[in-house]
Every structure is written in C-alpha cells, then in structure tokens.
Amino acid sequence: MAIAQDASDPRAAIRQGAMTPFQVAAVAVCVLICALDGFDVLVVAFTAASIAKDFALKPTDLGLLFSAGLAGMGLGALLIAPLSDRFGRRTTLLLCLAILCTGMLAAAAAGTLTELALVRLFTGLGIGGGLATVNIVVAEYATDRWRNLSISLMSLGYPLGATLGGAFSVYLIAAYGWRSVYVFGGLVALALVPAVLAFLPESLDYLIARRPAGALPKVNRVLARLGRPALAALPAPLRAEAEAGEHP
DSSP, X not given: OOBOSSOOOSHHHHHHSXXXXXXXXXXXXXXXXXXXXXXXXXXXXXXXXXXXXHHTOOHXXXXXXXXXXXXXXXXXXXXXXXXXXXXXXXXXXXXXHHHHHHHHHHHHHOOSHHHHHHHHHHHHHHHHHXXXXXXXXXXXXXXXXXXXXXXXXXXXXXXXXXXXXXXXXXXXXXXXXXXXXXXXXXXXXXHHHHHHHHHOOOOHHHHHHHOOTTHHHHHHHHXXXXXXXXXXXXXXXXXXXXXXXXXX
C-alpha cells in the first residue's frame, strides 16, 4: 500500500468524497443497532399483558417496568455514551451490546417484578448509551453529501425495529411465552457483536484526536478499507480536539 509522504489529515478528503462500500456497511450496522434499541425499548409493551398475568400484577405495577427502562436509558446516555470519547466508539458500542444481551437474557429468567424492574434499569443503560454513540459514529463515517440521509436512515431503524419486533413478538408469545421475546432480543444483541467487529472499526476522529496505543496502524487499516494511502505519521489534531484531549 502506498504511503503518504506527509501527515495531512485524511478526514476532510474522505468526507468530501463518495460513500464507499465500507462506509455504507458501517452506517448499516448502526441502523441495525438502532433497530435493536427500538425493539428493546418497547419489549415491555409487547409482553406487558403476559407478564401481568404470570406475576399477578396490577395495571399500576407495570408502570414500574416502563419507568425503570426509561430511567436506565437516561443514565446510559449520561454515563456510558461519554465513554466513547475516552475508550473509543467501537469499544463503547460493544459494551452497550454486552449490556443489552445480558439484560435481555436476565429478564427472561426474572422471577419477580422487582427483579424484572432492576434488569430493565440495567438494560436501559445499554439502550441509552448505544443510541447516543451510533449518532456519533454515523456522523463521523458518512460523507458530507450523504450525512443527512445516513442519519435519517439510522433514525428510521428505531421505529422499524419496534414495528417488526412487535409483529414477531406476537408469534413468539403465542408459541413459546413472553420470556422467549427477551431471549430473542438477547440473541440479536449477541449476533450484532461480530457485525460490529467486522464492519465497524474504530473511528478516525477518535484515533486522531485521542491517539491511543497503536493509533497509527489502526488509522492505516481504516484508510486501506477506504481505498486511501497510508499515513507515515498521525496528523496533528484539530485545535478543538486538542483542547478536548486536555480536559477529558
């Protein structure tokens, strides 16, 4: 692979160019994560009647489950999403998927309302953190021409996942009971992990701004997938990025 003779920042040229298959794949993975988040948010609504019957709950008791998930989303956006600036976008998304997988499978095994509410609070952390992080990833990997459309498609993934998940949940509940819906959600989260590993490498913005160990080889691997020459050295971070690095 050709080596660039200077350390000019490649991000501007990438964003002004055409969308490559690599960038399309990265955006597609983010759309799938949003679709999973949409399903996970509304899974309580899909299973509420069956849960109420199984646990002998009052209608007001179900409000605890809805509130727990939403509270977890808020905490996830506040506490987990900022980790993407310190540990990387991909690492944070993998953490969120791990939380979603664990939380959904644990919900399937919950035996009381309290257990289920705590699990939903935990699951919400992954939903909130994931939604905030994919927004950043799509904005960073989409070109200027296609950024608005990419963000729109990512946003469309949320209601699409909720709609398709709701339709599929009807079948699962009828055939296997409400717990199977949570198992399904956990397995989908698990299946997205290799998709992230294969099609969503760390963002150039993070690597150039934060410069973690091995940043240059990682940048060059991303550039190779974008069909661009490798860098001999990392470009200087932008002023705003440098100031952000001084105050993590």
